[in-house]
Amino acid sequence: MDGKQKAPGASEAPKPSKPPKPPKQRNPIARLLDFAGGHRKLTVLGCVLSGVNAVLSIAMLVCVWFVLRDLVAVAPNWALATHAAAYGLAALAFALAGLIVYFAALMCTHLAAFRTATNMRKAALAHLSRVPLGYFGTHSTGELRRVIEGATGLTEGVLAHRFPDFVGALVTPVAFFVVMFVFDWVLGLLCLVPIVVSALCMMWMMAGGGGDENTNMMTFMKNYQDALDRMNKGAVEYVRGIPVVKVFQQTVRSFHTFRDAIQAYVDFANAYVRLCTPPQVAQLVAINATFAVLVPAGILLAQSAGDFPAFLSDFLFYVVFSALTTMMMTKVMYASQALTEAQDAVMRLEGILGAPLMHEVAPDRAKEPAGNSIEFDHVSFTYPTADAPALRDVTLSVPAGATVALVGPSGGGKTTAASLVPRFWDVGEGAVRIGDVDVRDIPQRALMERVAFVFQNERLFKQSIADNIRAARPGATRAEVEAAASAAQCDDIVAKLPDGLDTVVGAAGVHLSGGERQRVALARAILKDAPIVVLDEATAFADPENEALIQRALAHLTRGKTVLMIAHRLSTVVGADKICVLADGRLVEEGAHDELAAAGGVYARMWEDYRRAAAWRIGKAEGGGHAA
C-alpha cells in the first residue's frame, strides 16, 4: 500500500490537458472579432458605412451653410439667391443618403454583434461541456452564467452601437477639419487647439493619471471588476446565510467577507473617481473651450477682414459647427470607456475558455473494459485550487459485483476518491481502472453508461418527476419509469402529488424534502441500470421513515452491482465485502468489519465511538437523558 512504484499503465495514460499557453496580448477588438467568424466583414462594413454617414452629414451641413451664405449675401433681395435652392436640395439628398447609410451600418453591426455574442456563448458552453465535472464544484453556475452573460451582453452593446459610433465620431472631426482648412486655414487651426488638448487629456485618463503600469485604465478596470465580483459573491453568501443571521441575531457586520468586499469596492470606486476626475474635467473643459478660442480670435481677425459680411458668415459657420466636434469628442470618450469594459469582459470569458479540458481518448485508442471491477492504483490527486494533496498514493480494489465502503474521518478523502471513478477529476498520479482499463482510455459516453452515481444533495430539474427520472435514459418507456420510481420507494411521493409522476418539481406548492429528493435521484440511478454504482450514502440526516425507504431503494439499486459507497454511518457498512478507511488522504486500513473492529486501529476506534453514541441515544430515550 505504501510502495511508491510507478503504476502500470499510468505512463501510457494520457495526462489531462494543460491550460493553453496564454496567447500573445492582442488588441481587444481583434479578440472580440475572432468570435465573429465570417461576420467579421459585416462589422468592418458597418463601421465603414458609419464613417461614410459621418462624411455625408458634414456634406449636408456644408450645403446648409452654403444656403445661409447665399441668403446673407443677397439679403434682403432673396430672389437673387439663385444657388440656394440647389444647395437646399443637395442638403436634403445628403441627409437622406446619410439616413439610409446609417441604417445599413446599424443593420450590419447588429447582425455581426448578435452573431458574435452567440458564438461567444457557444464557445463558452462548448468548452464548459468538456471541462471535468469537478470544475463545477469550484465554480458556481451563477458565477459562470454571470461571466458569460456579462461578456456577451457587453459585446452586443459595443459591437452594435459603440463601435460604429466610435468610428463615426472619429471621422466627423477629421472630415470637419478638412472642410475647415479648405475654407479658412487660420480658423481651422484655431478650432484644432481645443481638440488636441482634449485628446491629450483623454490619453492622460487612459494612462491612469500618471501613466504608471499599475494605474493604467485597463489594470484599474480589472481590479475594479474583481472588487465588484467579490462584493457580488459576498452578497449572494449573505443572502444565503440570512436564516443563520436571524437565528443568531447577528448583523451584516458579522459577515466579514461581505463587509470587507463592500469596503474594498467603496475604496475602488473612490479611487476610480479620484483617478478619472482631473483628466476628465480637463478634457471636458478643453473640448468646450472652442468658443473661448474662436471668439477672441474672430474679433481680432474681423478688424483685418476686407469683406466683413463674408467674414461674418464664415465665422458663424465655424462657431456653430465646431460645437458638433465637441459632441463627437464626448462620444469618443464614452466609446473608449465602453471598449475598456468590453476588453475586461473578453478577458473574463477567456478565463473560462482557458479552463483545462478533460482529455477525451481518441477513437482509435479507446478501450473496452473487461468487466466491472474498480481499481485504484497508487492514486494521488490534488485539487487545482489546493496546495496539499487530497489523496496520496491510494491503492484499493473493488472486485466486480462486490460492495466496498469508504469510511474515515471528515476530510479524509472519501468523496474525492469516489469522484475519480466517473472522472469528475482526473488523477494526478497513478490510475483508476474499470475492468483493467484506465478510465481515461474509456470514451466518456461509455464510461457514463457503465457508472451510475448518486451523491448527496442531488439536484432535480424543474421538470416532471417522470422526466427527472427519465434523464438517466431518455428512451425509457413510461412503464420502466414507473417501475424505477416504485423500486426507489417513491410510491408515497407520487401518490400525494397532484399530477402523480407528471407533477413538475419546484412548481407552485410542490416541494420535496431532502429524503424525497434523494429517492427520486435513486430512481434515476435504478432506471439507468449501470453495472457500477458509486454512491454517497447520505441517510444520516433523514428521518427514520425516510431512512428505511432510502435503505430499501439502495438495496434495489445495488443488487448484483459493483458498489463503491461512501458511508457516513458505520451501521450501513457492517455487511460490506470490504471496508477501506481513508484518513488524511491515505488508505490506512482495509478489511471486513469483524477484522477491522478487532484490529485496534482507526476503524476500531470509530466503531467504538459509534456504538457508544448509539447506546447513548437509547440510554437518553429510556433513561431520561443519561448515557447508558
Ligand SMILES: Nc1ncnc2c1ncn2[C@@H]1O[C@H](COP(=O)(O)OP(=O)(O)OP(=O)(O)O)[C@@H](O)[C@H]1O
Ligand atoms: N473542490 C475542492 N477544492 C479544494 N479542496 C477540496 C475540494 N473538495 C475537497 N477538498 C479538500 O480535499 C480533502 C478531502 O476532502 P473530501 O471531501 O474528499 O473528504 P471526505 O472524506 O469526503 O469528507 P466528508 O466526510 O466530510 O465529506 C479535504 O482536505 C478538503 O478540504
